[in-house]
Amino acid sequence: MDVAIPDDVDPAVRAETIAIEKAYSQELQRGGEWVHIWRIVGQYSNISIFDVADNERLHEILWGLPLFKWMTVEITPLAGHPSDIALDG
Numbered sequence: 258m259d260v261a262i263p264d265d266v267d268p269a270v271r272a273e274t275i276a277i278e279k280a281y282s283q284e285l286q287r288g289g290e291w292v293h294i295w296r297i298v299g300q301y302s303n304i305s306i307f308d309v310a311d312n313e314r315l316h317e318i319l320w321g322l323p324l325f326k327w328m329t330v331e332i333t334p335l336a337g338h339p340s341d342i343a344l345d346g
C-alpha cells in the first residue's frame with residue numbers, strides 16, 4: 258500500500274484519519290485477518306500480509322481503509338509452498 262495524502266488536506270483531518278486507520282488496522286490484526294504489517298523503509302508505504310476467507314473479504318477490508326482514497330494498492334495472492342517445512346504433516 259502506497260499512501261499519498263494530498264498536501265491541501267486539513268492537518269486535523271489528516272491526523273484524525275490516520276488515527277482511525279490505525280485503530281481499524283489494529284482491530285483486524287487482533288482478529289487475525291491482518292497478519293503482518295511492515296513499513297517500507299524511507300517510503301509512506303507498507304507491505305501487509307492478510308489471511309482472509311476470500312477475495313470479497315479482502316476487497317471489503319481494503320475499501321474500508323480510511324486512507325483508501327489516498328492509496329495505491331497492489332495485491333499479490335500467495336499460496337502455500339510445497340517445500341515449506343511448516344506445511345509438513
Ligand SMILES: O=C(O)C[C@H]1C=CC(=O)O1
Pocket residue numbers: 258260278279280282294301302303324
Ligand atoms: O501507514 C500506512 O502504511 C497506511 C496504513 C495502513 C495501516 C495503517 O495503520 O496505516
